[in-house]
Amino acid sequence: EAGVVQSPRYKIIEKKQPVAFWCNPISGHNTLYWYRQNLGQGPELLIRYENEEAVDDSQLPKDRFSAERLKGVDSTLKIQPAELGDSAVYLCASSLDEVTHDTQYFGPGTRLTVL
Amino acid sequence: QQQVKQSPQSLIVQKGGISIINCAYENTAFDYFPWYQQFPGKGPALLIAIRPDVSEKKEGRFTISFNKSAKQFSLHIMDSQPGDSATYFCAASMGGGKLIFGQGTELSVKP
Numbered sequence: 001e002a003g004v005v006q007s008p009r010y011k012i013i014e015k016k017q018p019v020a021f022w023c024n025p026i027s028g029h030n031t032l033y034w035y036r037q038n039l040g041q042g043p044e045l046l047i048r049y050e051n052e053e054a055v056d057d058s059q060l061p062k063d064r065f066s067a068e069r070l071k072g073v074d075s076t077l078k079i080q081p082a083e084l085g086d087s088a089v090y091l092c093a094s095s096l097d098e099v100t101h102d103t104q105y106f107g108p109g110t111r112l113t114v115l
Numbered sequence: 116q117q118q119v120k121q122s123p124q125s126l127i128v129q130k131g132g133i134s135i136i137n138c139a140y141e142n143t144a145f146d147y148f149p150w151y152q153q154f155p156g157k158g159p160a161l162l163i164a165i166r167p168d169v170s171e172k173k174e175g176r177f178t179i180s181f182n183k184s185a186k187q188f189s190l191h192i193m194d195s196q197p198g199d200s201a202t203y204f205c206a207a208s209m210g211g212g213k214l215i216f217g218q219g220t221e222l223s224v225k226p
Contacts, residue, residue, distance in 0.1 A: 004158070031212055042121075042204045042216025043159065056213060091158050101147040101208060106158030 002026070004107035006092050012113045018080035021110045025073070025094030032069055033104060034077050035091040043091055043106075049075065079112075087114045117142060119207050121217030128224050134192040136220045138205035141186065145207040149214070150179065150190050153202045162203070163190070195224045 005024040013019050025032050030051050035043035046065065048056040051072035060067065064083070069075040079086055089109040095102040120139045128134045138148075149164035165172045165179040165188065172179045178191040192199055205217040 033212065040219065042206070042219050043214075044216070045213055048212055056211070093158070095212065101164075101210070102212075103161050104212070104214065106160065108156065108158050 004092055004094055004105055006090075006107040006110055008110055009108065010111050010113075012115065013082055014115050015084055016081040018078065019082050019112060020079075021077045021090050021092075021112075023075045023077070023092030023107060025075070025092070026105055029094035029096055029105075030072070031095045031097065031102075032075050033093040033095075034067060034075070035093065035106075037089040037091055037109070039088070046077070082112075082114045084114050087112055117215055119205060119215050119217040121205050121220060123220060124218065125221045126223070128195045128222065130195065130197060130224055130226050132195050132224075134190075134195045134199070134222055134224070136190045136203055136205070136222075137187065138189065138207075138217050139185075139187045140207050142207070142209065143186070144209040145215075146210065147208040148179070148181065148188050149206050149208075150177075151204045151206060151216075153204065153219075159204060192222075195222075197224045197226050200224050 007022050032049040034046040037043045047060045047067050049069045052069050067077045089111050091109045093104040093106045095104045150162045151159035152162045153159040163174050163177050176193045181188045200223050203220045206214040208214050
């Protein structure tokens, strides 16, 4: 069974440019997470979806970040405009059920470099 | 109160030795404590997890020790192997799928 798929794997952009990341979760997983992992740090949750509903976006910088999960499957995370401090690895994860501490399965991430 | 503090930041162990990584938390509402393993260029993967109603959980060479009164938990890797070289993250959750991760420990096992 395929794991969590993310694309692109790497992205280099100049500041003030827009960028988008795509995630395809494991089939049948209702819950989808976006995390940001700064260099040398643990992942930090940005947003959590239960099916197509964003149930926790309290850590998402809404002035420049947006996300969507159309039809409750694939998801896209967008940054517009990007800033130097946005350079990080953006991880997508999915789980069967967000209520019962189900295992979160992570994708390989997208490494973003903002110049 | 939402933080999980992890130490050491890096660890070098000889092959066959025991690797020990420690974590501490403040929020007593946390009720799930997983450890994740991350290799370079990969996403974190669940290694082992424990709930606060038990003091120890063992899976193969990996053991979690949990001290509820001290609000601390640790990962022990017995008979450490070069293939165990990775970054290890402890985490804590109080439900709802939100994991609070520690800062990570970069483990290097020397042959």
